[in-house]
Amino acid sequence: MAAIQKTKQPKKKKVKKEDEVTFAPGVVSEEKKKRLKKLDEFIEGVLQEAGEEFLDEFKQIEGE
Numbered sequence: 001m002a003a004i005q006k007t008k009q010p011k012k013k014k015v016k017k018e019d020e021v022t023f024a025p026g027v028v029s030e031e032k033k034k035r036l037k038k039l040d041e042f043i044e045g046v047l048q049e050a051g052e053e054f055l056d057e058f059k060q061i062e063g064e
Contacts, residue, residue, distance in 0.1 A: 028036075047055060
């Protein structure tokens, strides 16, 4: 009879507490609010420079 070989299953990598990311809904620091506001302003400026034609095409692609 053939010998039965057992294969070892690879051990799963355990996630350290530091690696876990948790977000509390509705809690955003002031620094993040400022950064988000700057990002919104930048995106708004880019969209204005791109023009209405680009915005219409973008909406069609995104399905809005």
